[in-house]
Amino acid sequence: MSSELHHRPAVPAEIHAAWAARHGAEAAERLAAAENFADAIKASTVPPNTTDTYRKGWQVWERFCTTQDLPLTEGSRGALVAFVAWMLDRGRKTPGPGGVLGYAPASAASHLTAVVVGLRERGHPVSKDAQSEARSRLEAIATRLAKQGERRGRGKAPAADLDNLHRIAAACDDTPTGRRDLALVLTGFHFASRASEVSGLLLADVTVHPRGIKVAVVSGKTRRSVRTVAIPYNSDEPPICAARAWERWLQVYGTSATSRPAFPRIDRWGNIGGAMAPDSVTTAVARVAQRSGVPIRWTGHSLRSGLATEGRKNGKDPLTIAKQGGWAPNSKAMLGYMQLADEWDDNAAAGLRRLGG
Incomplete structure (x- = not known):
């Protein structure tokens, strides 16, 4: 001892x-x-x-x-x-x-x-x-x-969705800040990130592969959320392809010092600083969404809830969604996000009709 x-x-x-x-x-x-x-x-x-x-x-x-x-x-x-x-x-x-x-x-x-x-x-x-x-x-x-009609708290974070990701992609300019913002939002969405997980990423944690990028999430909140996630190239929706957005960000950020934060602070003059704190990530997501005309105020958690919701809409298996986002297979939080996609389509009152006769 x-x-x-x-x-x-x-x-x-x-x-x-x-x-x-x-x-x-x-x-x-x-x-x-x-x-x-x-x-x-x-x-x-x-x-x-x-x-x-x-x-x-x-x-x-x-x-x-x-x-x-x-x-x-x-x-x-x-x-x-x-x-x-x-x-x-x-x-x-x-x-x-x-x-x-x-x-x-x-x-x-x-x-x-x-x-x-x-x-x-x-x-x-x-x-x-x-x-x-x-x-x-x-x-x-x-x-x-x-x-009694009292509603306290912020409620669930509004889920990021594909239509509004396209709005963000169209609004992010070609400056270093614009490229970082787009890469942050798209990458964070595609691995169902928490703000703290984005904040903790280093350049070494994101690697480019022939079929996309891999993100090693080492600052996860739970055992399951410490994970390595593959994000494929999206040929069907190129404007919101996280792998391409990451590559464009690297073109201005560089890849030599892999111990640097993956998503650093950038001041108004374009000076690059240290890692963004989790609150700064949340603020950045909200700012980018507002600037892009997203009608509902997003938070850092919108990226996390968004993948579960959009994955469900696209017919992805819940176990696949859970693995990507670092949820337990029967996570109440994940199932709650997925219910947002199911409330209209997979609905006991939808499409009822008389049988026979």
Whole structure:
């Protein structure tokens, strides 16, 4: 075991004492050091956006406990249910859309997960019954709000579609920024990217092949989303061919330093900088879509939902779509995107007619 483990670990005193009673003081020290090592490994492998989400959720919990004068390390059934009700009623620090102080149910659910994780990591695990009760109350309150006509949150990102990709292709000029923008949008669409995945790409991660390009997604959010994706040349729709857009971008960007970001920042004077942050990718997609006359505001996630939707419209197998986008085969998120394509065509009320007679 590494010498990094040989320091006094910060584990709960009662656990350390129990280990010492069973195995002796020296073994207890080494077991506790291994716990620290495991925590360090976990910290180095959890995606930054997940860590940020947990941090923000814990801050909301801290505000709740302070305002309600409750202990920070007690995730009892009552405390968690009260937390859920508080979040949906007045948990935001500043009013959201429409002046509402309550969180959207999806945000409240995310914060609840962060608190459960945070309490466990701090040595205060939450019982399954307490978690289940809190989630049930959250769902019940959310249903009541919906019945009252309240709509909170941004909802699903509008899906990118082929018609509007053509609009973007026609609007992107031949400047370095125009070529980068088109390559970013088309490449991101064709591997169902998250903004963080586009942000994390290096030149070395995108390689040109005789039949198209391959994208090695190494900054995926989950085990399945770390993947290598093939994007073929599109001879049927050349203006929205991601492989050709990538090649045109390389003509102005160059290929010598493969450690450079695949999609760097470019300022108004055409100076090329470092990697775009995920928020910058989202902003770029929205800006390009708006400039091109796309009627609905796209976000970075529109590229991800778009491939699932358009793939379904074109009759692609769900397993093929899942592999391309890094979804689990029966992912609820992916199936939800595909339902956008099915709601009119694969519809129980569509084309009904009398039989016989």
